[in-house]
Amino acid sequence: MIEEKYRDQVVNIETSIEAIKRTGIKVLALADRYAKLMIPLQGNINHVGMMYAGTLFTLGEIPGGAIFLTSFDTTKYYPIVKEVSIRFRRPALTDVTVEVSLTPQRVEEMTKEVEAKGKVDYGLDLELKDMSGEVVALVSGTWQIRKVPGA
Amino acid sequence: MIEEKYRDQVVNIETSIEAIKRTGIKVLALADRYAKLMIPLQGNINHVGMMYAGTLFTLGEIPGGAIFLTSFDTTKYYPIVKEVSIRFRRPALTDVTVEVSLTPQRVEEMTKEVEAKGKVDYGLDLELKDMSGEVVALVSGTWQIRKVPGA
Numbered sequence: 001m002i003e004e005k006y007r008d009q010v011v012n013i014e015t016s017i018e019a020i021k022r023t024g025i026k027v028l029a030l031a032d033r034y035a036k037l038m039i040p041l042q043g044n045i046n047h048v049g050m051m052y053a054g055t056l057f058t059l060g061e062i063p064g065g066a067i068f069l070t071s072f073d074t075t076k077y078y079p080i081v082k083e084v085s086i087r088f089r090r091p092a093l094t095d096v097t098v099e100v101s102l103t104p105q106r107v108e109e110m111t112k113e114v115e116a117k118g119k120v121d122y123g124l125d126l127e128l129k130d131m132s133g134e135v136v137a138l139v140s141g142t143w144q145i146r147k148v149p150g151a
Numbered sequence: 152m153i154e155e156k157y158r159d160q161v162v163n164i165e166t167s168i169e170a171i172k173r174t175g176i177k178v179l180a181l182a183d184r185y186a187k188l189m190i191p192l193q194g195n196i197n198h199v200g201m202m203y204a205g206t207l208f209t210l211g212e213i214p215g216g217a218i219f220l221t222s223f224d225t226t227k228y229y230p231i232v233k234e235v236s237i238r239f240r241r242p243a244l245t246d247v248t249v250e251v252s253l254t255p256q257r258v259e260e261m262t263k264e265v266e267a268k269g270k271v272d273y274g275l276d277l278e279l280k281d282m283s284g285e286v287v288a289l290v291s292g293t294w295q296i297r298k299v300p301g302a
Contacts, residue, residue: 053212054171088231
């Protein structure tokens, strides 16, 4: 479910970066500290009929930004990605989804740290799943939230 | 420089997978056990004016296939990607290139192993560089070559 206050962020996630828009990504749910995203198989097939590795990576990378948008004050902070690992577990032969969430406690701790130090790292471990719920790829990444200069 | 015998493989790398073609990737050089690839900044810019992380990942992932095409018998073997890590080191504000190569000795050893066991893993450590030669991202991945069934 998409919370009404995040309607603009849905458009932002789906369309603001051309390379992301080209994948056909859809935001399935967006709520406080929660996002569910989907990339369709169609238009993202590789030479052997499964979803291309680079497209799966994109689906694994976007949650770092999507969770930022629903957890932090976007006028005061901005996110960057530091590193991402992806392990391809089995062929992705359908549309693929990913879910990401943060606890209120973790957001509170991170907000304290970014206020104190100007930045804070956050790691996310994510499962990319096909339509039958099978995990097709495992993502582990580190993103960072920084204070907007002067904010 | 592109060796004449690899002309078809250039078209293959640049256009056969739609998600790769969309990045505008160009093969700058293709020779025995060597490839140099480039993705243009144009069409791949993120929300803060640098090359999008997912596009950089794609540039880091394709060498695993490109080096296969110029090192092994493509009628007997095929490659898959197992896992890839990418560390974003500094903003990519220009077109970005990557080079990959294998020694004849390593290709020989890998060929022996895939013949004996039906598959062989190969790791690659790659540097993605901007037009001034600065490393913008470091990629470390594991691919695998497998025997085509019945070949």
